[in-house]
Amino acid sequence: MNYDEDKIDDCTLALLYLVTHERHEGMGARAWKGFDWDTLNRLHDKGYLSNPIGRAKSVGITEEGFLKAKELFERYFAKEEEKTIPLPKFTPAAKKRWGQVPVWARKEIVEAVWCTQCRIGVPLLLREGKMIGRSLVLRGTCKKCGREVARVIEPADE
Ligand SMILES: [Zn+2]
Known part of the structure; x- marks a missing residue:
């Protein structure tokens, strides 16, 4: 064979x-x-x-x-x-930084991201994370309207 x-x-x-x-x-x-x-x-x-x-x-x-x-x-x-929730694509550095954020804070972050379309904090369908400089940038879509949204996590020690 x-x-x-x-x-x-x-x-x-x-x-x-x-x-x-x-x-x-x-x-x-x-x-x-x-x-x-x-x-x-x-x-x-x-x-x-x-x-x-x-x-x-x-x-x-x-x-x-x-x-x-x-x-x-x-x-x-x-x-x-579990597969139907797309596994977010994180770079290793982003994964590490995200891992340093306490679980409760991570939940709060992805539950309320500003959407320019809905004009309120909306749940984020998280897709990817990467480091830009020392900040972690999360990208995904608004769970309400599907628009692209992003959230920047500042460095932890500032
Ligand atoms: Zn929206």
Whole structure:
């Protein structure tokens, strides 16, 4: 059978997320490596894994590999009701900054963003986040009218 190696690689990487057992923020992770050797070697060649050859039962996942694994895992295995809420696209720096905002404050922020069309604070359908300078910029659409809206989060230490 001919099969698409890139698809196998993506699914394997997604499953590696499930068997991650040591996560070092910003430094990658380690995962159990009971997968097809050729696939693990390809993922190593792609820069997602450290060299899988060796007697250890686990393999190192690079930071890039871990983030990709998480994204793929959510894409392939999240339940439908969670998939219908589009996963916001955040750059790693934006994700980090957003993670520093307390959950209650995050909720308040996305529940009331100024919409120039509705002329009130509206719930934001969050789509993406990125850093512009030291500020986090959230972009999405107004849940009432669908217009493009944005919210800037100032640096935390000012
Ligand atoms: Zn609106």
